[in-house]
Amino acid sequence: MKHEPDEKGYWGDYGGRFVPETLVxxxxxxxxxxxxxxxxxxxxxxxSGFLQTxxxxxxxxxxxxxxxxxxxxxxxxxxxxxxxxxxxxKINNCIxxxxxxxxxxxxxxxxxxxxxxxxxATATVCARFGLKCVVYMGTEDMRRQxxxxxxxxxxxxxxxxxxxxxxxxxxxxxxxLRDWVTNVSDTFYLLGxxxxxxxxxxxxxxxxxxxxxxxxxxILAAEGRLPDILIACVGGGSNAIGLFHEFLQDDEVxxxxxEAGGRGEQLGEHAARFKPxxxxxxxxxxxxxxxxxxxxxxxxxHSVSAGLDYxxxxxxxAFLYDGGRVKYTSISDEEAxxxxxxxxxxxxxxxxxxxxxxxxxxxxxxPQMSSDKLMVVNLSGxxxxxxxxxxxxxxxxxxxxxxx
Amino acid sequence: MSRIKRTFEQxxxxxxxxxxxxxSAGDPDLETTAEIVVLLAELGADIIELGVPFSDPIADGxxxxxxxxxxxxxxxTLGNILKMTAELKNRTDVPIVLFxxxxxxxxxxxxxLVSDAAASGIDGILIxxxxxxxxxxxxxxxxKNNIDLISLIAPTTTDTRLEQITQRANGFIYAISxxxxxxxxxxxxSEAENLVSRIRRFTDLPIAVGFGISKREHIxxxxxxxxxxxxxxxxxxxxxxxKERAALLERIRAFTTSLLPKK
Numbered sequence: 001m002k003h004e005p006d007e008k009g010y011w012g013d014y015g016g017r018f019v020p021e022t023l024v025x026x027x028x029x030x031x032x033x034x035x036x037x038x039x040x041x042x043x044x045x046x047x048s049g050f051l052q053t054x055x056x057x058x059x060x061x062x063x064x065x066x067x068x069x070x071x072x073x074x075x076x077x078x079x080x081x082x083x084x085x086x087x088x089x090k091i092n093n094c095i096x097x098x099x100x101x102x103x104x105x106x107x108x109x110x111x112x113x114x115x116x117x118x119x120x121a122t123a124t125v126c127a128r129f130g131l132k133c134v135v136y137m138g139t140e141d142m143r144r145q146x147x148x149x150x151x152x153x154x155x156x157x158x159x160x161x162x163x164x165x166x167x168x169x170x171x172x173x174x175x176x177l178r179d180w181v182t183n184v185s186d187t188f189y190l191l192g193x194x195x196x197x198x199x200x201x202x203x204x205x206x207x208x209x210x211x212x213x214x215x216x217x218x219i220l221a222a223e224g225r226l227p228d229i230l231i232a233c234v235g236g237g238s239n240a241i242g243l244f245h246e247f248l249q250d251d252e253v254x255x256x257x258x259e260a261g262g263r264g265e266q267l268g269e270h271a272a273r274f275k276p277x278x279x280x281x282x283x284x285x286x287x288x289x290x291x292x293x294x295x296x297x298x299x300x301x302h303s304v305s306a307g308l309d310y311x312x313x314x315x316x317x318a319f320l321y322d323g324g325r326v327k328y329t330s331i332s333d334e335e336a337x338x339x340x341x342x343x344x345x346x347x348x349x350x351x352x353x354x355x356x357x358x359x360x361x362x363x364x365x366x367p368q369m370s371s372d373k374l375m376v377v378n379l380s381g382x383x384x385x386x387x388x389x390x391x392x393x394x395x396x397x398x399x400x401x402x403x404x
Numbered sequence: 405m406s407r408i409k410r411t412f413e414q415x416x417x418x419x420x421x422x423x424x425x426x427x428s429a430g431d432p433d434l435e436t437t438a439e440i441v442v443l444l445a446e447l448g449a450d451i452i453e454l455g456v457p458f459s460d461p462i463a464d465g466x467x468x469x470x471x472x473x474x475x476x477x478x479x480x481t482l483g484n485i486l487k488m489t490a491e492l493k494n495r496t497d498v499p500i501v502l503f504x505x506x507x508x509x510x511x512x513x514x515x516x517l518v519s520d521a522a523a524s525g526i527d528g529i530l531i532x533x534x535x536x537x538x539x540x541x542x543x544x545x546x547x548k549n550n551i552d553l554i555s556l557i558a559p560t561t562t563d564t565r566l567e568q569i570t571q572r573a574n575g576f577i578y579a580i581s582x583x584x585x586x587x588x589x590x591x592x593x594s595e596a597e598n599l600v601s602r603i604r605r606f607t608d609l610p611i612a613v614g615f616g617i618s619k620r621e622h623i624x625x626x627x628x629x630x631x632x633x634x635x636x637x638x639x640x641x642x643x644x645x646x647k648e649r650a651a652l653l654e655r656i657r658a659f660t661t662s663l664l665p666k667k
Contacts, residue, residue: 296511
């Protein structure tokens with residue numbers, strides 16, 4: 001199986017570049033700069049230094065002893081991306097891209113954000129390296145994530161509300177692309193997931209694959225062998241591909257990507273792009289599986305977790321799905337909420353609602369495996385940002401029997 | 405010979421330059437769109453661009469975004485747009501170019517689109533987010549059916565790409581006046597003239613300039629150095645302002661007349 005895209009940025013039928021002509025030159029410039037840095041010793045040394053000092057890497061691989069006992073099956077490890085600076089895996093990619101932006105002499109950074117995690121991580125690296133930062137965010141998301149809006153502003157970023165469409169992540173990406181197409185010469189678009197036009201899916205995956213590389217050496221140190229199964233949640237898919245990529249050639253390692261099953265099977269009620277009957281399409285510069293109506297208009301999506309609430313998915317995941325290398329499942333809002341509470345109460349770790357989808361998949365899968373099997377769950381972010389939303393979702397349950 | 409090619413040859417013979425208005429198909433509804441097309445042709449449009457509405461129009465400014473959304477809200481589909489243009493064939497012979505994002509076309513099916521578009525009197529298709537590198541399969545199928553795939557060229561397009569794009573291009577070249585999204589601007593761009601002269605080094609195809617052309621002096625300026633001017637948002641703004649059909653047509657007549665230099 002081939003894991004590098006071709007020169008046009010395709011993994012099989014997925015990926016490529018579907019953008020206005022104006023963006024081709026900046027994408028070519030970015031691709032050239034990225035490929036120069038990709039194997040450059042100095043760039044890699046800088047990157048790994050900053051990953052250590054800014055992001056607090058390596059993140060621990062943590063044996064979830066009580067969760068393992070509770071579920072009574074595979075031995076469960078959590079890859080603790082929640083312990084990174086800014087609270088999620090997003091910072092890995094932001095450090096990589098901002099070093100590239102500096103190398104390219106760009107002075108203005110733009111980004112999109114859904115829940116605000118990528119926006120906060122971008123604002124953080126911009127503050128650290130002294131670059132101007134504009135973050136686009138749907139006004140509906142701004143309302144739901146007020147705290148992150150304030151956090152970004154505190155970090156010196158300008159947050160621009162996007163009032164079009166569903167006023168969420170998809171619309172924020174539209175607006176960031178419109179900004180980029182207008183300000184191509186000085187602006188660097190710091191895209192937050194493994195999607196968008198080539199070279200973004202490749203570049204973001206590379207910057208996130210530090211997760212898998214660390215996991216390999218940590219599990220070998222702890223157990224003397226590779227894990228049997230990896231589990232991660234999949235929105236755009238950057239934390240998942242970051243964990244999976246390192247192991248794609250290891251046939252003995254199986255992988256599950258958990259999508260947002262939302263609150264129902266109907267279009268508009270979930271963000272599960274790989275449901276049976278799914279169809280490929282083009283959104284935001286890339287060809288991949290895409291939730292769309294019968295006319296090819298992009299469908300609205302729903303998930304309790306803003307970070308998974310997106311109509312498309314990174315193209316490499318589409319390729320891995322078709323080839324069967326990774327299995328994709330969907331986890332409902334309800335299952336994610338219950339995993340959120342379980343991990344909090346049993347391990348003392350409050351997971352992000354996104355990561356709670358991965359935990360919920362572990363709850364389903366671990367009991368079906370024997371106790372000599374090893375499972376790694378990517379805990380992609382911490383749940384502090386979600387506490388208020390969860391309290392609202394659970395209503396009286398939160399103050400009820402479970403937490404007494 | 406395609407009707408687009410014939411149109412530009414005729415313009416050349418007459419010593420005139422072209423006027424290409426853009427409207428979103430289905431805003432406010434397809435019946436009105438048909439009336440607007442007939443009216444614009446009567447007022448002197450040489451080619452008409454019909455926008456296929458899309459939920460996520462990343463290359464468009466606020467005016468066309470809103471127009472596209474109104475069209476979707478009215479229930480416009482690609483199939484209905486093609487039905488409308490098929491009926492228009494009896495009323496006007498102005499060439500029609502569909503202006504679309506890729507996903508609605510991909511979803512419709514490229515083979516099906518090409519045969520339906522050919523049967524519906526579509527002369528050209530312009531796909532905002534399909535760059536030359538992705539266009540080969542589509543342009544070959546279109547060419548077999550006498551439909552031109554219109555190529556966009558931007559100020560950021562390099563000479564290497566210009567050479568590649570102009571080799572495949574047919575119909576006319578759509579030169580984007582400046583880096584950015586669609587929408588009216590106060591000043592016309594000097595970048596555009598440089599771009600047009602760069603394009604001329606690679607092709608003899610007619611060149612239309614669009615994006616930000618909203619006033620008579622912009623059109624006069626473009627006509628100095630290019631073959632046609634595309635006006636989009638400025639006309640779409642007129643549509644936004646009037647609900648009632650007869651009044652809307654009157655408004656468009658008055659605006660378009662004021663826009664066009666006296667013959």
